Every structure is written in C-alpha cells, then in structure tokens.
Amino acid sequence: MKTAVIQFPGSNCDTDALEAAKLLLDGDAQFVWHTETELPEGTELVFIPGGFSYGDHLRSGAIAARSPIMKAVGAHAEAGGYVLGVCNGFQVLTEAGLLPGALSRNRDLHFHCAPVHLVVENADTAFSRAYDKGQVIEIPIAHGEGNYYADAETIGRLETEGRVVFRYKDNPNGSLNDIAGIVNEGGNVLGMMPHPERAVELLLGSEDGRGVFESLKAK
C-alpha cells in the first residue's frame, strides 16, 4: 500500500511511521515534506505521524494543519483515500477539520508516556478489521494533550454511528467517553492518540499495533 508519511518541523515519530509502513504495508513508503502541495502519484495511505509540530505553539497541530500539504491531504480524504493520524497527527486532523472535536491538555497536566490498554470498540473499519470487537490491546501513549473533547451532539453521533474505534480501558487523560481513536463519517480517516507504529515488534514491547496496518493491508 503506497504510503506517504508527512513530515512537519518537529515531527519525531516520522521514522517509526515509515518503518512500520515499510514492514507491514509492502515497503512502498516515503516521506513527504509539509511544503509540498501534492502527494506522490498513487498514494493510498497518508500517515500523519506524532511529534511536536511547530513546537506545539498556538495549539497542538494548529500550524501544521494549515501547512501547504494539508490541502492535498484534505482532497485525498475527500476522495475516499486513507488517512491515519497518530498522536500529534490526530491533533493535526482535528485542527484541519478532517475529524470532529479537539484534543486539550491532559486532565492532570502531566505528560503520559506509558503502555495503555485499549478496547477495540469497532472491528469493522478499514483500520481495525484485523482485531476482534471487544479485544483488549496494549499500545503505548506519549502525550500531554490527548484529552478528547467534542460537544454532546458530536459525541452522541460518534457513539451511535460506531465511530469510536478505540477506547481507553483506564482513561489516562480525561477524554470524554474514554475515547482514544475515532474515524470520520466515511470511515477512511482515523485519528488516535496511542502509537500503533511503536507496537509492531515484540522487541518494542508489544506487537498489538500491527493490527492497524494489517487491517489496511487486507483492504
């Protein structure tokens, strides 16, 4: 699956994202710098990696969401192309309006860096079909602003439409409804705070993140 990993100044999980895509999505993955205005021809998956784009200035992901490449990412999503945003990538996707809601400061103000348990709430998406519904997986988080917020109507819609894909077993950050990852209405854009690309080999402590990539590959 041809993958474009977007790099912003301050991205720091870009290499992990590229390596995971190469390992699990048949090797065809490349970096794309944020000043580009077009994705490489034939891109199937856009991976927006974690990090601290623009030093988290103004709001996490706010400036990256308005960089030149994001217009092309928006068009890719609009056309039904797959977009995966992890951690800062999730923040970028909400700031860009490709996913609803916003990520704010963790409830306890601490930066949380630890493996967490997630419940797979919807195993019928392009990003989660390799898992079973209700399966508990262990994937690391590393964020200070992962507290998912949206108004009550939006949360209600996410829940009734089955768009909450991953939920924290023990909520680390105050996210409403323990939300760890959601998809857009079309099901082709996933944002999640935990890092599946950091959990793709047992050497890294867990390989529970492989399912996200294996799901995409099974498409």
Place this chain on the structure above:
Amino acid sequence: MPQYNAKVYVTLKPSILDPQGRTVERALSHLNHENVGSVRIGKYIELNLSGEKAEVEAQLKDIVENVLSNPIMEDARWELTEA
C-alpha cells in the same frame, strides 16, 4: 496606509475544564488566598495590521476565528485600535 494594533484574548469556553486554572487556584488557596475562585488561564496575542479599516476588521475576524482560536473549545474577543 493606516496602521492598526490588535489585542486578541483567547479563553477556554466555560464548559471546558481548565486544569491549569485549577492548579493555580489551589496554589493560591495554599497561599492563604481562600477568597479566590474561578481562575481561568487563557492567551493574549498582539499583532499589527496595515490597511483600510473595514478590510482590516474583516481580516482580523478571519484570523482570530480560523487560526488564533479553535472555536470547538475556545472563545475569542479582540480590540482593534489605530496605531
């Protein structure tokens, strides 16, 4: 061309928990300021703009609502004065 100075105030919506504000509020209470409550922390941004007033006003509204604040969780207000 006329020059303007804008002062922009961005605050979390009242419905959003402000953990920073609460931490400061608790610290103040420990410093014997027990009568202090509802501490909320926001952002203050200054910028200068040049242009005709009506255009600058519209531009500033666009900048504040679409870049400087996130309307999902923040409120923003601004003051524009001739520099």
